Amino acid sequence: QSPFIAAHAYAIPTMNRLSSRCMLAALAGLGLAGCAAVGPDYVPPVPAAPAAWRQLDPAALPAVRGETPDALAHWWRQLDDAMLSGLIEDALRASPDLESAQARLRESRARRGVADAARYPALDATASASRTRSSEQTGGGLTRNLFSAGFDASWELDVFGGVRRGVEAAQADVEAAQAGLDDTRVSLAAEVATNYVEVRSLQQRLDIARANLDAQSETLQLTEWRAQAGLVNDQDVEQARSNREQTRAQIPLLQASLVEAEHRLDVLLGLTPGTLHPRLASALALPSLPARIAVGIPADTLRQRPDVRAAERRLAAETARLGAAEAARYPSFSLSGSIGLDALTLGGLGNGGAAASSLLAGITAPLFDGGRLRAQAEAQDAVRAQAAVAYRQAVLAALQDAENALSALARSREREQALAAAATAARNAADLARQRYGAGLIDFQSVLDTERTRLSVEDGLASARADGVQALVRLYKALGGGWSPQAASAKDPA
Numbered sequence: 001q002s003p004f005i006a007a008h009a010y011a012i013p014t015m016n017r018l019s020s021r022c023m024l025a026a027l028a029g030l031g032l033a034g035c036a037a038v039g040p041d042y043v044p045p046v047p048a049a050p051a052a053w054r055q056l057d058p059a060a061l062p063a064v065r066g067e068t069p070d071a072l073a074h075w076w077r078q079l080d081d082a083m084l085s086g087l088i089e090d091a092l093r094a095s096p097d098l099e100s101a102q103a104r105l106r107e108s109r110a111r112r113g114v115a116d117a118a119r120y121p122a123l124d125a126t127a128s129a130s131r132t133r134s135s136e137q138t139g140g141g142l143t144r145n146l147f148s149a150g151f152d153a154s155w156e157l158d159v160f161g162g163v164r165r166g167v168e169a170a171q172a173d174v175e176a177a178q179a180g181l182d183d184t185r186v187s188l189a190a191e192v193a194t195n196y197v198e199v200r201s202l203q204q205r206l207d208i209a210r211a212n213l214d215a216q217s218e219t220l221q222l223t224e225w226r227a228q229a230g231l232v233n234d235q236d237v238e239q240a241r242s243n244r245e246q247t248r249a250q251i252p253l254l255q256a257s258l259v260e261a262e263h264r265l266d267v268l269l270g271l272t273p274g275t276l277h278p279r280l281a282s283a284l285a286l287p288s289l290p291a292r293i294a295v296g297i298p299a300d301t302l303r304q305r306p307d308v309r310a311a312e313r314r315l316a317a318e319t320a321r322l323g324a325a326e327a328a329r330y331p332s333f334s335l336s337g338s339i340g341l342d343a344l345t346l347g348g349l350g351n352g353g354a355a356a357s358s359l360l361a362g363i364t365a366p367l368f369d370g371g372r373l374r375a376q377a378e379a380q381d382a383v384r385a386q387a388a389v390a391y392r393q394a395v396l397a398a399l400q401d402a403e404n405a406l407s408a409l410a411r412s413r414e415r416e417q418a419l420a421a422a423a424t425a426a427r428n429a430a431d432l433a434r435q436r437y438g439a440g441l442i443d444f445q446s447v448l449d450t451e452r453t454r455l456s457v458e459d460g461l462a463s464a465r466a467d468g469v470q471a472l473v474r475l476y477k478a479l480g481g482g483w484s485p486q487a488a489s490a491k492d493p494a
Contacts, residue, residue: 037161038330039323042168042316045388047308047395049298055406056295071294072304073484075476076193078294079287079469083279087265088192092185094270101177101184108177112170118163121155126340147349150340150356157335162327165320172317179310182483186306188268190477194470195264196287201466202258203283205459209251212455215430216244219447222438236444243448247455287469293409295479301402302395304480311387311394318384325377331365401478409475412468419461426454 071078076088092098127149134142158164220240226232262280263273302308337359341349348354366373433450436442476482 037164037323037327039161039165039326040319042319044312045315045391047299047302047392049302049395049399051297053295053298053403053406055403055410057406057410070484072476072479072481075294075481076189078290079193079472080290081196081284081287083284084193084196084287087196087269087276088189091188091192091269095188095268096270097184097188097268098181099270101181105174105177105181108170108174112167112174115163115166115170118156118166119158121153124152126150126152126338129346145344146342147344147346148340148342149349150338152336152338154334154336157333159333160327160330162324162330165323165327168320169317169324172313172320176310176313176317179306179313182306183310186477186480186482189482190473192265192268193287193473195261195268197466197469197473198261199258199265199280200284200286201462202254202261204286204462204466206251206254206258207283208458208462209247209254209455212451212458213244213247213251215454216240216247216451219434219451220244222434223444226438231440232444239444239448243451286465289468289472293472293475294481295406295475298399298402301479302398305394305398306480306483308391308394308398311391315384315387315391318380318387322377322380322384325373325380329366329373329377331363334362334364336360336362398478398480402475405471405475405478408471409468412464412471416461416464416468419457419464423454423457423461426450426457430454 076085079085128147130146132144132146134144156163220237220243223232223237223240227234227237262277265280266273266275269276296304337357339355339357341354342356343349343351343354430447430450430453433442433447437444437447
């Protein structure tokens, strides 16, 4: 790498047409000869995926089957909740996150067009008119007009493939942006479902808290009657009132959380906070878990996950950019020329003698730049290495997400079954305790304990049921559900 050298092969205002054609043919042949681009050719990595899921427990999840494209693309339909399906499909049409991802895709496509344009010659049309008057001392005060019109062309020959590598990188960027859009769809569907389930869970927990508040009010009334009859002292009354008010204090917290969850749904759908409240006001049951869960093998999941595909396409783009950085260290060849008309009068442009032409061929080679180009290539190689690591991390994260979701789904079912039995026992114990306290057979502390246990267990059961549905949502997200190649191509034409 050394002093800058520029060799201008020809600069001829008027030249023989035959020699011009020969030079053009020679330089074009030189450009076509550079069919092999410098730099590494990209080879897609083959991720190491296990043969089966470790956390797929047939005893806990007995109804597992291989996934179908439609089952994953519209997994929310399996939850048998028409409102949830409507909200997700509304979000997939109007979400600001989706609009932003679509804009990024359009940007990448436009940049691909910019990169591709560098492969072709540039042609400009020019026209000018000038009027000059010379000094009387030096030019006799003569006035001169000059009119010209013509075309200028320039072309940098892609001998070492730098432009082709740039186009490869731009195309990979487009594919990464498309995968990013698909990943936005996956995340959006999961976020809508998660917040919807949280809304329904909070509504159920509010109902449980209010029902327990009513039961504790009855207990307080019973205690006041017994105190008036002299059967108990005021301590039991105050304990009953304290227990009821503690339950009452939980209700505003649940209401605030419910409002926040509704507002998150509004924003996900691109709506003003509060818009969905009338639709969500009726406390409906949680979405039902399907009897059959769509789960494929790990290799299928890695192919389905858009974020893994995006990471692989970013690695391809950085590999191509390494080739472009390597090509910058080689000589560059350029060709430029012009064809036009020059005349002293506007009418003279139509004469045959007004024709003028020029042709310039050049070669520029870096001889010394202090190691700048080599350092740029090394830096790009490091960027490529980072992209390779990011791809491996994306693969590991995808496998981790699926394994964690499978484990959470299986454990949530076990927890729900245990809490359902505990809730039944806690309700029976609370009813029996109030009856025995009314009969004077037990002290009031036993009533307090059973009522607190009942509220805690029933609230835990509602949360566990919501956790089970959310674990299923996380599983479908981890499997890359929520998009399909057919839907993506229909909504985002190239």
